[in-house]
Amino acid sequence: MTTVKTLLGLPGLRLRPLAGADLLDRPVTRIYVTELPDPGRYLSAGELVLSGLLWWRRPGDAEPFVAALARAGAAALAASGADSGGIPAEVVEACERHRIPLLEVPTDLSFSVITEQVVLALAAASESARKRLQAAADAPVETLLESASAELGLPCWVLSGLGRVVAGAAPLPVPAPDVVRRYAAKESGSLTVVPVEGRHAVPWLIAVGGPLSTAQAELAEELSGLVGVTRARMADPEPDLPGEARVVALRTEGSDESRDVLRELLPDGLLLKSTGDTSFAATTSSPSPAELSTVEPLVRASRILCGVSDPAPREEARDVAGYALAVAARRTGRVVVVPAGEVDAHELLLAGAPDGLRAALRRRVLGPLLEYDAEQHTDLVHTVRVFLECSGSPTRAAKALHVHVNTLRYRIGRAGELLGADLTEFTDQLDVYLALRAGDQAG
Template sequence: MRLCFPTSLMTTVKTLLGLPGLRLRPRAGSDLLDRPVTRIYVTELSDPGRYLSAGELVLSGLLWWREPGDAEPFVAALARSGAAALAASGADSGGIPDDVVDACVRHRIPLLEVPADLSFSVITEQVVLALAAASDSARKRLQAAADAPVETLLERASAELGLPCWVLSGFGRVVAGTSPLPSPGADVVRRYAAREPGSLTVVPVEGRHAVPWLVLVGGPLSTAQTELAEELAGLVGVTRARSPRPEAELPDEARVVALRTEGSEESEDVLRELLPDGLLLESAGDTAYAATTLRPSSTELSTVEPLLRAKRILCGVSDPGPRAEAWESARYALEVASRRRITVVAAGEVGAHELLLAGAPDGLRAALRRRVLGPLLDYDAEQHADLVHTVRVFLECSGSPTRAAKALHVHVNTLRYRIGRAGELLGADLTEFAGQLDVYLALRMEE
């Protein structure tokens, strides 16, 4: 029988020895009394291993013990599970057998002798009451730091839990922590979003912010520890909500980031969390702009996307430059990202013609494409040909018949004939730069 109870987060085996009226006496493991206790498990099984978990105080009347040697599998099971201690009454009132004491010494399990006249129900009742009061004290001590910074809250919680604590942004940024995070923050967020188990306990911080913060605790938690971690998450949420955003001071030639959250109006919150050093320039619905010294990556956005209401997050990033020019460059890069269905597009990595085309309305793009390519499109439709593709490959090969023929797996003379026929239909000389330029831009307008 297992009894879980609210536990003081610093409760140890030594704490139990000090409870009045129990008269527990250590028989082995006196140097191990600082082990934390999380719950009580009462058993008379000879091998309770599959039912045990770490931190349990195991109570037993030793009814399973018959002769020397019986203690070995029982105590070994306690050691494998990480049990905090064994509290036992004498077998058949004859005291605890030496076999049990020796096994506890070998396996480093604290052994507490329970007086023969004391029932396990009394032990359970007193322990539960005492530890419930201590657990309430732990929450009150944490609540007393409610007005403190996040760093102080984590220090208090870590002291109560006996475990390291962190606050992580939904982008994987460590907001604060009591020790170095054992794994990359982005990996922790991805596992949390995918509901994959991990070595850290994750408690979400509730609030109105689009990008969540997460409280992390370094290990599995008991029920009472989980309650304290949830209390910590609530206090962190309050602290986050009331914390003023620092005013950024950026040089005139900072880069501009344009961000769009398709399907929601979370862009401002996402951009502020993505760029903690950024200066918000404008926010309107699903699109926001900020000046920054940082450059976001597709990895950061893909990490947080599963946690948001937005169907997709797109981002355009300018090169550093004068504010007005950077703004326009970021805006056009955002449109390129939308048309390419790519998360992040940096203006410096996009051809000038793409940035110009990105600024053209869809109706104008369609009209220009039809005006330039109309005869070729009609011919392909009527003849079930593919001259449009041939022309595209030819131009992407810088107008080289040899390279284009190789890419299309045709003879170079066949390629020259097709390009000549396409030129006739278009009324353009596709071997000249001017003719190539108009047709190439028209081809790119469909993207």
């Protein structure tokens, strides 16, 4: 890493510090020459600003110039007093006030010489940094990040596409899911984000705590490759699960990414089965709908569906997770997570029935009622459903339908005649309600 102090040691430049002697460890990322009175819009953090002070014409001109450097995060100001009779005292004072290191350039030194030597120093430092980073290629991700942070002069983190922090030496200044969402939406933010190289369905991202110069960006790309290699070498865990564990069934509609997504989602999970778009894993943890929503824009799948069993013997849990996944498939949304414990028993049972069987059940039980409604332009099917969902209470159903209770009783009686069923009897109610739910496209 090239610092302001590094530049003071370059042979032939003879730079002399006039202010900010305690700030010479600041990293320098590039050099920028300007004579604008307010160069703020053109500056970037970490730049060495080189100026002949042609903008200084009268007292008071130093404040806006130096303030602009401070706002932009400039590393230092290297100034020549060849055309101003030396460095004005107010420039020195402004640099002290805004904590900008001020380096005096000898009046006989060409700016082209300074630019050439600084550029060469930055290039040499970049190559050295790359070699030092490569020397840590076999180290864990945490060690790679420590080395990269030292070379870049900025904190670094590795994030999972699920919105988790994989590694990082310092607390992330913004929530990880927000960083991932901004990256997916191609929005800029306070962090620079670089994707980790690799072919995993769920990408990892490198977040760097600030804007990068060209040399820093190249180093971040090098880090991306090294972290990608490290990730590829990671062995799958061998979890020691109890006899009764939760099973998660995950489907990536329209893609074969389910295995990768499930393994990233459940790092402690044991993969049980994978058939491309659908995978099953046993685990002691619960999948996070928020994490799946975070990663969804980054995968090819049109939807991510997930069914989750309660802890149970493995084969039983896998069957239940599969039924919960079938319930999820009948619901709307790009990400749908259905815990089996939150689904009614009849819904789980129907979820396991093929579509043809569901349609046949609906026609066999409700056929006469459906035909009557179609011919008479009535809606007795809806009346029956509301009645059953009100636990067979005529009073509650009449109130829900905004009709008189006697009207409700007449309609239920007529529906019972058409169906050949007694809608006040539990077993008949159960058959009819299952047939009604069999026609649902959404749970």
